[in-house]
Amino acid sequence: MSRREELATNLEAVKARIKNPDVTLIVVTKTYPVSDVQILHELGVRDFGENRNEEGLEKSVAIDGRWHYQGEIQSRKLRDIATWADVVHSLDSASHISKLANAASKTLDIFLQLSLDGDPARGGAVESELPALADIALASANLHLAGLMCVPPVAADPRTAFTEIAAIHRRFISNYPEAKSLSAGMSGDFEIAIDCGATHIRVGSSILGSRTVR
Numbered sequence: 001m002s003r004r005e006e007l008a009t010n011l012e013a014v015k016a017r018i019k020n021p022d023v024t025l026i027v028v029t030k031t032y033p034v035s036d037v038q039i040l041h042e043l044g045v046r047d048f049g050e051n052r053n054e055e056g057l058e059k060s061v062a063i064d065g066r067w068h069y070q071g072e073i074q075s076r077k078l079r080d081i082a083t084w085a086d087v088v089h090s091l092d093s094a095s096h097i098s099k100l101a102n103a104a105s106k107t108l109d110i111f112l113q114l115s116l117d118g119d120p121a122r123g124g125a126v127e128s129e130l131p132a133l134a135d136i137a138l139a140s141a142n143l144h145l146a147g148l149m150c151v152p153p154v155a156a157d158p159r160t161a162f163t164e165i166a167a168i169h170r171r172f173i174s175n176y177p178e179a180k181s182l183s184a185g186m187s188g189d190f191e192i193a194i195d196c197g198a199t200h201i202r203v204g205s206s207i208l209g210s211r212t213v214r
């Protein structure tokens with residue numbers, strides 16, 4: 001099978017499992033070459049996700065699309081990320097949000113990353129920290145607060161975790177009604193995430209193959 005056939009087959013299989021037509025599929029192309037992104041673009045994919053600044057920059061200049069950054073954020077990379085990313089999913093600190101707002105020369109969609117357990121190794125802010133972060137985003141003309149993003153704790157039962165994430169999101173949008181989107185669900189759990197209310201899923205390995213790193 002050619003790489004094109006392989007990607008086409010995997011993409012169709014993932015799409016067939018997405019029962020809600022309103023869900024946005026972000027294809028996470030991290031670690032895979034620009035040639036794969038090119039094929040996916042020819043297959044109609046427009047939303048691409050990356051975890052590293054250098055890699056996202058390289059691919060986004062080559063291929064048109066809506067580029068999502070969902071990796072861990074390093075302060076010194078934010079200015080660069082603002083040049084190529086259209087959407088940033090992994091914001092969890094006031095200083096990063098302010099810095100991004102200052103760096104952005106166009107409107108960026110942002111998601112605040114929620115942590116269910118406060119584990120610093122996984123990133124994310126706990127529910128009580130979200131309003132202060134949201135207020136900074138709302139005060140910036142360059143940032144549009146799209147919603148929340150969450151990766152459940154490794155040991156968590158996915159349905160329990162996504163149910164809790166959705167409940168937190170509902171409470172959050174009662175104060176921040178524009179933050180309608182919920183970015184949750186990856187290759188291993190996206191159907192459950194959609195069931196629980198995810199509007200954006202970030203899927204890599206089910207489409208491109210399993211990665212040896214990251």
Ligand SMILES: *Cc1c(COP(=O)(O)O)cnc(C)c1O
Nearest residue numbers: 028070186187188202203204205
């Ligand atoms: C790598 C990554 C994904 C995609 O993961 P898969 O299991 O390959 O689908 C989604 N979200 C984040 C934050 C990631 O780091």
